[in-house]
Amino acid sequence: MDERIVDIDQITYEYNRLDEEGNVEGTTKALKGVSVSAKRGEFITILGANGSGKSTLAKHINALLFPTEGTVTVDGNNTADEDKILEIRQCAGMIFQNPDNQIIGSIVEEDVAFGPENMGVESKEIRDRVDESLKAVGMYEFREASPNKLSGGQKQRVSIAGVLAMHPKCIIMDEPTAMLDPQGRREVIRAARALNDVEGITIILITHYMEEAVYSDRIYVMDSGNVVMEGSPKEIFSKPEELKKHRLTIPQVTQVAIALKEAGLNLPDGILSRKELVAELMKLKECRHPDGLKIRLTDKVRETRNELRD
C-alpha cells in the first residue's frame, strides 16, 4: 500500500473567462504547477489568503474539478479515471465553507444517511453508521432535530458526521470555520483533531485562521496559485515576514515571542503555544544573571512600556 493517501503532482488548472455573450474571452490559471501530498494519518493544513487557489486545489482531491495538467492520485486511484470517481469521493470526503448549503436532509440523521444511501449501503448498516458518526462528533442527541435549529458549529459537525458515515480515509475541509463564531470554530477544530487522533483519518484543513494551523503535522502556504512555503508549524511560523508577504499573519502568542526575542530575550524560534512560551520564560528566569539581561528594546515596545510605566 502506498504511504501517500493523497498525491497531487504538478497540477495546473485553467478555466475560461466568458464575456457577456458567453464567448471565451481568455483563460485564467488558478493553479500553476502545484504539488501537495498527504501521508496516511497526517494532519495537513493549507494556508492562504482569499483568492490564493486553495479552494480550487481542495476540489481536485474530491474529483469535483480535474487538472488541466498533472495528476491527482487518491488512495492509488487517478481522479482522471472515470470509473473510480465514486470510489475516490467515498475515500476522500469533503466539508465546505457554508454550513447551510451542504446539508441536504431536513432532519439531522436523514442528512447523515445521505452519503451511505448514495453508495447503496444496506439499511441496517446505514443506521449503525449514522449513529456511530453522530456520536463521534458529539451530535447524537440532536439526531432528530431540524438542521435549521442548530448553530453554525453544530451544522458543520453534522456535515462532518455525514462524511464520516461514508467511512472515508481522508477528509478535506475547505474553510469549514470561516463562517463560524469562535465557539463554533473550536467545536469544529476539536472534532477534526479527534478524528485524526482517534480514528487515524487523514485531515486536510484549508483555512486562513493561523491558530487552527498550530496543531497540524505539516503546513503548505499558497499564494496566487502556487505553493510558496512548506514545513512544520514551527518552521512556518518562525518566518513572520515571509508570511506577511503572502497576506497572512502569525498567531498572537508567536507574535509576543518574536517581540520578546527581538528585544533580546533568549527564546527559541517558532514558539506556538502559551505553554511553550511560559516554559521558556521560566527557564530564562532560573538561569538569569542577577545583573539582569542586556535588553535591546524596539521602539514600539519601548513606547508602550513607557506608557505602561506612567
Added chain:
Amino acid sequence: MNLETKNLTYEYDAGTTQAVRAVDDISISIPSGQFVGIVGHTGSGKTTFVQLLDGLLKPSSGSVYLDGEDINEKKYDRKSMRAAMGIVFQYPEYQLFETTVLKDVCFGPLNMGLSQDEATKYAKEALLKLGMQEDSYGASPFELSGGQKRRVAIAGVLAMNPKILILDEPTAGLDPEGRDEVLGLLKKLNESGMTVILVSHSMEDVAKYVGRIIVINDGKVFLDGDGKEVFSHVKQLEEIGLAAPEVAYLMQAVHDAGIPVSTNITTVEEAASEILLKFQT
C-alpha cells in the same frame, strides 16, 4: 449625534407562548464620536439590538433616542434618520444588485434625494476610501472577488455620509490582511468624527481597535467598559461562551507560573513590554 436607548426590549413571536426576549431592557448611551464594540455569542441578541438602534425593528417596549428624539415616534422624520445612521449587515455583498459598481454605491445617496452628480461624487469618495480604484467602477459587482464585493457593499452605506455607522461582523470570512484593512478604515472614519458601532465576535479585533466594549448576553448588557476592564473578567466571559484575546490568556498563564505580570493586557505590544519589564529589573 448622540444615540441613547431606554429600557429597550424586543420580543420575537410576542404574545404567543413561544415568545423569545431577544433584547431585554437595555439602557445605554453612545455619545457622538465613540468607537463601540458590541460583542456576544451567536444568539445573544446583539444583531437584534443594532437593528433596533437603526429603526429596522420596532421595540416591544422602551425607546431609542437620536439626539433626544424618539425614532419610533409617528411624526419622526425617518428619512433623515436613515441618512444619519448607516448599517452594514453581515455578508453585505449579498445585497448588491445593480449592473455596475458605481450605480450600486449611488443607490443609497439617490434614495436620500441627492442629485445624480452629488450621488456620484459621494459614491466615488466612498469607493476610494475603501481602496477601490476608478477602473473598477464600470464593472458588474458580481464579477468582483469576495473581498472586493465586501468593500463595494460597505461603500454603498458609507456613500450616504452617515454620522453613525453600524457594522454587523464586517470582517467575517475575510483573510487576515482583509480584516486589518477593513478595521483600519473604521478606525480612520472614527478619528474623523464618525460614531462607529462594531458588532463582532472576534475579541482580538475588538481589543485592538475599539474604545468601549459592550458585552451582551441573553439580551442584556453583561459588561460595559473599556477593553482592559472587560477583559479582566476572563472567567465570566468564558461562562457566557466568549473568550478574551489570546494574549490575555497568555498573561494569565505567565502570571500563574509565578512571574508577577499584570493580567490587564489586551494587545501583543502591551504583552511583550509587560513581560520585558519583569525581566529587566
Added chain:
Amino acid sequence: MLKDITLGQYYRADSVIHRMDARTKIVGTVLYMVSLFIFNNCICYALAAIFLITVMALSKIPPKFMFRGMKSILFLLLFTVFYNIFLGTGTVIVKFWVFQVTYEGIVNAFYMLVRLFMLYVGSSLMTLTTTPNQLTDGLESLFKPLKIFRIPVHEMAMMMSIALRFIPILMEETDRIMKAQIARGADLESRQISKRIKSLIPILVPLFVSAFRRAGDLALAMEARCYHGGDGRTRMKEMKFAGRDVAAWFVIAGYFGAVIFCGIYFKGFTDYLVAELQTGLELIVAFVKGIG
C-alpha cells in the same frame, strides 16, 4: 408572517400517527380531502369532524400549535364566506346592487367554511406528523409506476425535499436583504405601482443571485457525497407497512364507506336545512313585524 405557516412543518412527537407509513398518511389524506368534497351534507361533515378529532388526539400535537398557522388562511376563509353569502344563487332574502343574500348562500358559506377549515387541519396533520423526507419518499414510492412513462419521479421527489429544506433559509435571507435595502433608503411602501415594482429589484436580484449560489454549492456538496441519481440508492429508513398501517387502512376504508353511505342516504338533507332556515327566518321576520 410567513414563518407562522404551519403547513410543511414537522412537529416532533412520538405517536401512532407519527410512526405510520408515509404512504398510508398520504393516501389517507387524499381520501379524506375527497370525502370533504363529494357530498354537501351535515352528517358527512360530522363524520369528518369525528375522524379528524380522533386523528388529532392520536397525533399528540397541541391544537394550539396547529391553529397558530390559521391566520395565514384567514383571508381565504373570509373571502369564501363573503363570496357565498353575497353572491350566491337561490331564494333571495336581501338584495342590493350586485349583491344578494340567499338562504342557499348562507348554508353554502357555512359548508365551505367547515370544509376549508377541515381541509387545512387535515393536511396540516399530515405534514406535522411526517418529516419532509418521509413525505417525499412516500410520494416517490407511490408514483413509482409513472417511471414507465419516463417521468423522473426520483428527481422530482429530491427537488421537492430540497425545496422544503431551503424555504426557511431563503425566507430569512429575504428578510435580511429587505432590511439592508430599507436601511439604504429603499422605499418599499410607495403607493405607485410602477415605483413599487421598481423597488422590488434591489430585493429580487440579490435573492436570485443568492439562490443560484446556494444551488451551486448544494449541487457540489451532493456530488461530493457520491450522489448520482436514484439508481442504486438505498434507504436508511425503509418504508414498511406495519400492523398499525393495516389497521389504519381499515379505519380509512370504514370512514370513507360511511361517508358515501351517509352522503347518499341523507341526500335531501341540505334542501331540508335550507327549508328549515327559511321557515325560521320568516318566523323571526313575522315576529319582529308583529312587535312593530
